[in-house]
Amino acid sequence: MSIAPILNKVFLVDLLKGLKVTFKYQHPKEVYTEQYPLERPAIAERYRGLPRLNVNPETGETLCIACNLCATACPEHLIVVQSERNPVTRRKEMTSFTLDVSRCMFCGLCVESCSTDCLELSQDYEFALYSRDGFILDRERLERGPEPTVYTR
Amino acid sequence: MTDSTKSGFYEEIGSQQTFLDANELVLNMGPQHPSTHGVLRVILRLDGEKVLGTECVIGYLHRGVEKIAENRTYTMFNPYVDRMDYVAAVSNGLGYCLAVEKLLNIEAPPRAAYIRVILTELNRIASHQLWLGTHALDIGAMTPLFYTFRDREEILKIFEKYCGARLTTHSFRIGGTQYETYEGFEQDVNNFVKFVGPKIGEYEELLTTNRIWVERTRNVGVLGGKDCIDLGVTGPVLRASGVKWDLRKAQPYSMYEKFDFEIPTGENGDTFDRYIVRIAEIRQALRIIDQAVNSIPAGPIMAKVPKVMKPPVGEAYVSIEAPKGELGYFIVSDGSTQPYRVRVRPPSFVNLQALDKMVRGSLVADVVAVIGTLDIVLGEVDR
Amino acid sequence: MLDYVTGYLSSTVTPGQAGNWLWALVYILIIFGGVSGIVIVMNWGERKALAHMQVRLGPMRVGPHGLMQPIADAIKLLTKEDIMPSEADKPIFWMAPVWVVMIAFSVFIVVPFGPTHAVTDMNIGILFMLGVSSLGVLGIVMAGWASNSHFPLMGALRSSAQMVSYEVAMGLAVVSAVVMTGLRGAGPYGVGDGAASGTLSMIGIVQAQQQQHVWFIFKFFPVGLVAFFIFAVAMIAETNRAPFDLPEAESELVAGFHTEYSGLRWSLFMLGEYAAMVAVSSIAITLWLGGWLRPFPSIHGPAINIPFFWEHPELGVVDFVFSFAPAMVLFILAFFAFFNAARMPKHPLLKIQTLGLYAFGLVLGGVGLVLLAPPVRDRVQDIFWFVFKIACFMYMYIWYRATWPRYRFDQLMKVGWKFLLPLGLAVLLVTGFMGLSPEILAWLKGVR
């Protein structure tokens, strides 16, 4: 039995060691908090946030071909795509597209199933509302894409 | 106190007379309680502060995951498993994917397996860090919680960069992984390994030798190896009782046989040993990550998987070593696109069963310590 | 009137002793306000210091660096709905927080912030303090009982058991300090120039330290230190602070005895708890850390004889230098305020906060300037050192809370009865022996 453990015990070394750690971290440089609305968090490129429907940037037409694959892939069945066949071009055209974000779990299966580049999960994560109705996004809202919140007093 | 006897609550619970000829005190711990880690409700029968018996009431977070699985295709059910053990979502996903792959008789390509190993081990560290923080908080040390969460944040950042989500990652797909590693992934992981090593030393400085911590955890909630096996307890709790058993070694999956690591074990099976084992497991996980990230092979990340998955009729049970213990998936296929039955063998649920045995005869404060040391996640207990 | 004031200021006794009821009342009000102020500052300081130890920022939104947070909290607590459980024992439930606050503040009657800065100086001051402060547990028991709920009841039971156990060790430590006042400072480290008579008076205890030229923490080293250590441990246990915060152990008993309390009543409990912390700290300061005395209190005159310091030719200078300390501390605080204001992120939303912080720094600096003025400088010395010591104690409280886990109930009892109590007895015996040793030696010589 060496003397060191006894001395450690008598002089509370174990307790003082802990105190040293907490004291050290008081340095302002160690602060880890992000002051959220002032400091914007760095969002990863692949972040799965609020869904968006992409449009062709040149013509402004939707890229959606109304194939309904996203609606089929969605585990929560929260996408509803309505389409009708254009008599001229003989192609299906999307007439309405609704997505209930309140039930969405951002798994990304719809995006993976999308055969064009239309449906996408954007990097927008600020989407709080006072009513659940607002979470049901229609085509217009989805095509408008993220609307980053601007904080004012 | 007279009013609660009137309601018949004591009779209902089966309260008995203690030796001092007084009524047992029935304490309802939870479902809203700071340290039952969610919505666990423990009915404690007390004699003063001494615990005479416990009864767990669970199911407050029951979402019927197994029923949902029967109504979703194999692919569609994948995100749901993340919601069971939400602090180790990656492990859940790995187990499910391996189970379905077993049914489909395919195997993920090596690169995918390596990515899976890296992420799963990162997630194991994250899970253990969260456990350490909350467990220390239960025992009264506030600060480790913040240090562990700060370091866990680095893991979550890697997850976010890799698959776009931080907690419920949905990062693996049946047959491999969906995402290729991002640019700088190896660098990030290597940095993390270098960064977190000294930090673990700091947790240890705060706790391991601290006399209060040692007194609070030594010989608290002792569970011997035999009892562990009888109660089906797995994971670090089992290993702390001296049983050297880890599914990653016993029945390797996802190329774990290629990595060199040790199985830390304890001796007494008390709360302190479980703490030591988990800390050692973080170190071993770092070792595995280090090996994996530096030898990650090139190649495809997805096996050839049919677009519409219809596993042949049959059933399979596949289990992995999740941070909490053995996480198993028993999947019955009827040949259709949807599983006929998915049974999840949740480690937390089974481990929680040992609570009664562990706390009988100890004090109220020990109940809190033992609930913490079991490392339960109520999302997984209730599913 | 002015004569009356100046006449008092030049008096050498406390208003209570002088029978000056008006001044006693003024002192009571000042102490009530001052202690409440300390509690408010402590509230902010605890949240900030704790946050920084935990790599957080703490309150940042209400005022610059959250300086207005305690006020916002107070407004919130005062305007909160007053909830009383329907099954509660209403009169007792109502009375418990009032009792706790009342007791916590009545202790301050005898706390000497300076040689004359106390409401009164009782000849049994320390006894009064110990006695009254241990009545605080009654409020906690009342709260626990009246809530008619299991968690509070258990918290109250723990609290009463804990307080009773630690009273004993605390009392022994205090007795050893009281014994020291009566010892001429003989023994191995014997110092001092005169025969001090033993006293229980708070002011008398500090004066004894002044006369013996040693803080009792250093007397008979390490006996005084050990006694202080016992008291410091027992003091944390008495005030239910980490690592002995079992009665309100959040992770076990939700909030312990005040689980059912909210709003104003809860805030009264908090006020009482923090006031009690200040009170026991003042006991410790009075008994061991020289009360209102500045560090090295005896290095100022020619008749110096302290074992740790050699004779110094410019003794008057030390006094002079130390007299600048209050202003310096305020200047340092003002500097920090300016420094942080300059470091504030340049953001239009933070303009008001930045300006506020500059203003705060200016106020601190201004007060510091006032403290530089010679008459104020001399007058404020005693109070400053006392408050400064209290602040150190408060920081210690926070630091312990941030670092250590919580003891279990039986271990707490074990520490109290099996460790602190024997140690306290030993310290008492050793103190007595060391004090008496010259006589004993003489007697032994005579025998031989």
Added chain:
Amino acid sequence: MADETTPKDQLKPPETKPAAEKPAAAATPAPPASAAAKPAAPAKPVAAAPPAPPKPAGPTPQPWESEMVANFKRRFGSGIREASTYVGQNYMVVDASIVYQVLQVLHDDEGFDYCVDVTAVHYPKRDEQFDLVWILYSFPRNERIRVKTLLKEDAAAPSVSSIWSTANWLEREVFDMFGIRFDGHPDLKRILLPDGWQGHPLRKDYPILQQDTEWVKINLGIESGQ
């Protein structure tokens, strides 16, 4: 969000979806469809055991030959209905009457000291409606085995909580979810669902949207929990 009030008509489709989507989902096989498909393969693994499986591709259960199985066959005869290996996993199908003895022997003599899981599968179209499955593991042998037995709807299973304590909660869960009673269980009551709940959710005749509306009304004071 400016448009949160405008498209009132847009709110309709997702709102009514839970009820309306079922037929849509039935395009890909949904519970009714798969239940209807059941007669095609009524006694799945048992019928699939013969070498001509319904699916041409994929692995088939192979007979499992080992000393242990031979022992069991010798001892229990035709009580061991089947012993096979499927995708590298061994399982035995055992008569309900002898399953307790089989499990006892597995625990005592064969070293299967760890009961991993107890669970059940419901086949409503079958005569013996339930597959009751015990997943066992042996630490000394590092080996897994599944023991299955077939149960009629109102038949009770033997409780193995006296053999492995861990079966206590697992059996309670099976009781909760399937309504299978366990004889000799110390405390057989619901575990995940509340005590007064009607119905056993993991049975196939319990649709996914069903709930005990009466219970919800009484205990939660709301019309529906959905």
